Amino acid sequence: MPLSNIIRRASTYILGYEESSEKTGYENNEVLFCKNNICVHPPAMMRHENDILHNPGYLTVTAKIFVDQYNNSKRPTLFLTWIPNSDLSKCNLPLQNSKYKKESSLESLNSNDSNNSFSNERPTTIELKSTNPFLNFEEKSCDSDDGDKIGININVNISNPHIEIIQTPDSVKDQSEQFQFSRSASVTSTDSQYNWIATPEYLIQKHNMTFPESASSSPILHSRNPHRCRRFSVDLSQMRSLRLFFSDNSCTCGQLVVASRESQYKILHFHHGGLDHLAQVLHQWHSLLHNIKSVKGGDENLPYRHFMVCRPEVSQLELHPEEGQMPKLTDEIFRRLFNHSGQIEDDLALRKYVFFAGMDRDIRKEVWPFLLHVYPYNSTFQDRTQIAEIRRQEYDEITRRRLDLNGNNLKHFKRKIQSVVEKDVIRTDRGNPFFSGDDNPNLAIMKNILLNYAIYNPALGYTQGMSDLLSPVLYELKDEVAAFWCFVGLMQRAVFVATPTDRDMDRCLRFLRELIKLMVPKFHDHLERHKDAMELLFCHRWILLCFKREFTEGVALRMWEACWANYLTDYFHLFLCLAIISVYADDVIAQNLRADEMLLHFSSLAMYMDGQLIARKARGLLHQFRLMREIPCTLNGLCKKCGPGIWDSTHSPRIYCTCQGACVNSA
Numbered sequence: 001m002p003l004s005n006i007i008r009r010a011s012t013y014i015l016g017y018e019e020s021s022e023k024t025g026y027e028n029n030e031v032l033f034c035k036n037n038i039c040v041h042p043p044a045m046m047r048h049e050n051d052i053l054h055n056p057g058y059l060t061v062t063a064k065i066f067v068d069q070y071n072n073s074k075r076p077t078l079f080l081t082w083i084p085n086s087d088l089s090k091c092n093l094p095l096q097n098s099k100y101k102k103e104s105s106l107e108s109l110n111s112n113d114s115n116n117s118f119s120n121e122r123p124t125t126i127e128l129k130s131t132n133p134f135l136n137f138e139e140k141s142c143d144s145d146d147g148d149k150i151g152i153n154i155n156v157n158i159s160n161p162h163i164e165i166i167q168t169p170d171s172v173k174d175q176s177e178q179f180q181f182s183r184s185a186s187v188t189s190t191d192s193q194y195n196w197i198a199t200p201e202y203l204i205q206k207h208n209m210t211f212p213e214s215a216s217s218s219p220i221l222h223s224r225n226p227h228r229c230r231r232f233s234v235d236l237s238q239m240r241s242l243r244l245f246f247s248d249n250s251c252t253c254g255q256l257v258v259a260s261r262e263s264q265y266k267i268l269h270f271h272h273g274g275l276d277h278l279a280q281v282l283h284q285w286h287s288l289l290h291n292i293k294s295v296k297g298g299d300e301n302l303p304y305r306h307f308m309v310c311r312p313e314v315s316q317l318e319l320h321p322e323e324g325q326m327p328k329l330t331d332e333i334f335r336r337l338f339n340h341s342g343q344i345e346d347d348l349a350l351r352k353y354v355f356f357a358g359m360d361r362d363i364r365k366e367v368w369p370f371l372l373h374v375y376p377y378n379s380t381f382q383d384r385t386q387i388a389e390i391r392r393q394e395y396d397e398i399t400r401r402r403l404d405l406n407g408n409n410l411k412h413f414k415r416k417i418q419s420v421v422e423k424d425v426i427r428t429d430r431g432n433p434f435f436s437g438d439d440n441p442n443l444a445i446m447k448n449i450l451l452n453y454a455i456y457n458p459a460l461g462y463t464q465g466m467s468d469l470l471s472p473v474l475y476e477l478k479d480e481v482a483a484f485w486c487f488v489g490l491m492q493r494a495v496f497v498a499t500p501t502d503r504d505m506d507r508c509l510r511f512l513r514e515l516i517k518l519m520v521p522k523f524h525d526h527l528e529r530h531k532d533a534m535e536l537l538f539c540h541r542w543i544l545l546c547f548k549r550e551f552t553e554g555v556a557l558r559m560w561e562a563c564w565a566n567y568l569t570d571y572f573h574l575f576l577c578l579a580i581i582s583v584y585a586d587d588v589i590a591q592n593l594r595a596d597e598m599l600l601h602f603s604s605l606a607m608y609m610d611g612q613l614i615a616r617k618a619r620g621l622l623h624q625f626r627l628m629r630e631i632p633c634t635l636n637g638l639c640k641k642c643g644p645g646i647w648d649s650t651h652s653p654r655i656y657c658t659c660q661g662a663c664v665n666s667a
Contacts, residue, residue: 034059424467
């Protein structure tokens with residue numbers, strides 16, 4: 001087993017914890033962890049690496065002790081609370097733990113004014129209101145001693161840095177956000193009073209927090225993300241799983257992924273360290289909770305199932321031997337590949353640059369037509385000028401044929417093709433300024449290209465998802481004719497997006513199942529244990545939309561280019577799928593997730609996976625596959641000649657039959 005798999009398997013391997021029979025002690029309302037500038041990223045806005053919207057906030061983890069009524073055993077639970085920086089401001093007067101300061105803080109809780117009033121009695125319990133524990137909300141509800149529920153908003157006024165608590169009538173609350181956060185009936189709290197001093201709001205004041213201006217008043221945050229992230233709080237013992245993904249070598253930065261019992265996810269990003277300290281807190285709590293649940297009479301019905309620390313990485317032994325040796329393809333390097341007449345004599349070198357290192361964005365307009373076979377590699381400058389003119393005339397002819405449709409042909413085209421295209425285009429990549437706004441001419445160009453493609457290839461016509469594939473091409477090339485012919489090449493010659501029909505998908509899934517069986521056998525065993533899991537539903541979107549929904553657009557385009565390079569294999573997209581599974585599937589196995597849960601699990605990782613790491617892992621897996629001495633006949637189709645071919649003169653594997661001579665997958 002690779003060392004990285006061992007490291008990922010359990011948190012003790014990463015953090016160096018020793019299992020101990022001594023139980024960690026907790027006190028009610030004990031603050032175990034707090035840190036500022038923990039980010040939430042709205043996934044819908046993460047289209048480009050430089051376009052990620054950071055919503056930083058203040059994170060606290062507070063202990064609460066409960067007693068089991070049946071065996072009197074104490075069980076700690078942890079409340080995780082996140083408050084966005086946009087709701088906070090610097091407290092000018094540092095707070096001390098003096099009697100006066102405590103009383104002044106409590107006075108704000110019991111203050112009266114013309115708009116609201118509070119009972120002087122403190123609430124005994126806290127309830128969260130939401131049908132989704134991760135639904136952003138600002139309201140809390142508290143039960144007073146007489147059972148009346150009081151809604152409160154907790155805000156820090158920017159101009160007057162004091163916490164305000166404002167009663168909110170239930171009648172004006174959003175009904176969709178109301179529910180009582182219930183715990184097991186056999187568990188009661190040992191704390192009869194709500195300790196205001198332990199709340200995140202008080203800690204913020206006490207710490208005299210200062211946040212960057214961009215965190216609270218960024219025009220980008222307000223103009224481009226009008227639905228700003230709001231505070232949320234969850235009882236971690238009511239969650240299904242907790243996962244920590246370290247993203248740096250020192251294991252201090254990364255993501256905390258909290259999955260609810262309804263398979264809803266919240267991901268908190270630690271950009272400035274602190275995740276290692278939180279990992280220790282969660283690890284100790286997890287170990288203690290596990291011991292309590294294991295004793296006779298323990299509460300086995302808690303939704304909480306699993307805690308895992310994962311450090312996705314690729315060891316040196318897993319890398320392709322040529323990894324890191326090729327520079328990124330720049331304009332200067334690209335020009336050197338042409339001879340005096342404009343021919344690319346060594347197309348393998350070009351494809352190798354693209355496969356390992358990618359290219360500068362400003363030369364995509366010139367390189368993509370070669371990768372997508374609009375221009376032959378051996379074409380001269382003069383040849384390409386003539387080809388461009390011929391392609392322009394052909395495009396005009398296709399447009400004329402579409403506009404000349406009449407009668408039943410026109411009615412059929414409008415009903416089957418045009419109506420679907422128009423619906424898809426207006427909702428494709430509207431977050432990209434190139435396609436945003438009403439009456440955007442680029443949307444009209446996208447529609448024309450898709451309608452013309454249906455005329456050009458009537459056998460395929462238009463299928464949903466094509467607009468998602470076209471939009472990056474049009475955005476990068478910014479030329480209608482060039483974008484059309486590159487799209488034609490993308491659909492016809494690049495295998496991983498070629499004619500997205502059931503037949504093509506079935507072929508890809510057959511290959512992928514065999515690759516998993518051969519290279520990730522433990523995950524294959526997990527799939528066999530669950531009904532319908534072999535359908536690999538979780539990766540259908542990866543293949544159909546070419547990872548566009550899984551990674552930021554810049555990362556996804558580099559993956560597209562690596563696939564278009566056709567270096568060593570025509571099926572590099574399957575090795576990218578295999579890499580995602582290899583890096584992120586340990587948690588699936590550990591939690592024994594079913595097929596539907598796997599779909600939600602991998603969907604929750606969209607936009608949060610390390611794309612560069614996945615690409616390195618995929619190239620390494622391809623290299624490992626090439627070195628195999630024998631492969632099953634079901635994977636013989638991956639050996640299709642492609643340039644120099646996946647197998648070069650130094651190695652040729654033995655093909656052994658596993659399908660009783662049928663070999664249906666070898667074609």
